[in-house]
Amino acid sequence: MLHDVEAVVLVGGKGTRLRPLTLSAPKPMLPTAGVPFLAHLLSRIREAGVRRVVLGTSYLAETFSDHFGDGSALGLEIEYVVENEPLGTGGGIRNVYKHLSADDVLVFNGDVLAGTDLTAVVDTHRRTKADATLHLVRVQDPRAFGCVPTDDDGRVTAFLEKTEDPPTDQINAGCYVFRREVIESIPEGRPVSVERETFPGLLSSGARVSGHVDVAYWRDMGTPMDLVRGSADLVRGVAPSAALPGPTGESLVLEGARIHPTARVAGGTTVGRNVTIGKGARIEGSMLFDGAVVGDNARVLHAVVGAGARIDESALVSETVIGDRAVVGAHCELRHGMRVWPDVVLPPHGIRFSADV
Template sequence: MSASPNQHLAVGEPLHGVDAVVLVGGKGTRLRPLTLSAPKPMLPTAGVPFLTHLLSRIRAAGITHVVLGTSYKAEVFAEHFGDGSALGLELEYVVEEEPLDTGGAIRNVADRLRADDVMIFNGDILSGVDLPAVLGTHREANADVTLHLVKVPDPRRFGCVPTDAEGRVTAFLEKTDNPPTDQINAGCYVFRRPVVESIPVGRPVSVERETFPGLLESGARLQGHVDASYWLDLGTPAAFVQGSADLVRGIAPSAALPGPAGQAIVLDGARVRDDVELTGGTTVGTNCMIGNGSRIDGSVLFDGAVIGSEAVVERCVIGASAKIGDGTVLRDVVIGDGAVIGAGCELVDGARVWPGVELPDGAVRFSSDC
């Protein structure tokens, strides 16, 4: 494939002539029960749906035309964001009727694209990458595809992407036990539009296992943009809690926080007693109630959650309208919407309570569903 003319883009310069595609069709099964009622990108994260943070960064970079590739609970996105004008964007929605995998989902939105370059985002990645810098790398290298790559301590769980001295991608190794490099696929790409249009239509296509290896085999230029910016995959409850806390504390960048960065964000309508301790990047949703002497650390309380007196909640997600009894201790757990946890309970180490479940006073749960 021939690349477009070399166009250098300085770091920090707005992105003109670029479309954005955000892939938000996944079911978020690893985050259940949180995703039973909402798609993963719409979960409240530091006070707003996670997707709001990503869209705000896209807009801040100067991109205004964004296509959302939706599937699971597709209507939720349009109901919340509408035409995107509130964010200064022009949003379009393309629904994936059957699962098409990442490459197929990208191809599925091709008829909505207008620009020569397309910046594509996985909708569950929290990142601080400089978007103009990624596009600058893409254009300077005359690349067909540019991949944002980050270095991680243990790359075995991710797509491993070695590059040569010029930053050109030499292989794409999906979840290998013996990775030759610590560089991984960070879930943000720039595609030339003809590359998008070359992806097969109407069937599942893995961009990692089919599209990228096929492009390498054909001699296309795949370029890596490696940086040390903040990066987190929000696919698990622990990562979701960490990402929200990092946003609240200002560790992860966002222009969409509903309040100043700090130890906690408390949304309008929440009632928090004066002696309550809120730390670690906690978010307290609208109409929440927290009783006397409770300590909430690094946790996310969805709208309407009620925490009793003298409770301890650490690194947890408390679902909408859930009720936590007096003196209960929760550490590293997920409480589903509307669940009721009795007084004096102890739940720790990854326990998950499903929506509507009621636990009696004094119940103890370790790393189990209930």
């Protein structure tokens, strides 16, 4: 158990790719499998034995403190450190330095869903006597990411940009362990990229940068469809979390939801509080936020339906984000990454994407 380790979580990015869903919530606070996304990460930190967490944020900081408070309800001690202006990943880590006391510090990007064994990551850091250690995850297609090769001794040798022919399948998974004095060496009071400046600088100085490599569950929650898939994985138990407000399974149904007996709800769907799902509706791998309504025979497939939104009779919403309080009229059809902003009303038969037969 990591009782002698502190954790830093960098949160609060505006998450502009998710803004069609809601106009107010920062990305780490978006409901994901029934609770704010950040709650899942905090639960993993607590399960590893860490008790003290510093949240570094520069955007809507009060949203985090209002919800999580001092952390006691989670079995944690949470302190909040606010950036006056965005400082980047490295700058954000340096900004919390004065609030740290442990020799080893776990650092997390707050928009990543992962399942690695945190104790094992710290063990690698200590066993290799590293100055910094990165969790590296192997992915099937690393071309969309920068990659991080390591030598036979587990030492990181380079930080490479995206390429069509990556030399390794190992990518930076957004979880690090730092010796506290290394954090102190990061430039203070200016934006710093930990990936482009801090880690390459450590390598060039001869510092020991280790890689902890595994194939654990990992997903960057940067897009709405990643949010949908990550939420479904949490509900089904594919991604680990002690914060899930119910048992794992094909669906998570929260208090007050009303589902017609003929409706089919599966694939890791979250049904929010006071949601109504009509006769013959089919919901697959989706997120229905509080107060949403899905009409008779409507289909919602791998989609997000915002709070108070309505999907009317026989409409189809597939891989689409429906903003809070929006209305998708009867027999409309939305597919393939469509976004409907909050409060927009689409009339019956107003839009379709199927080819005429």
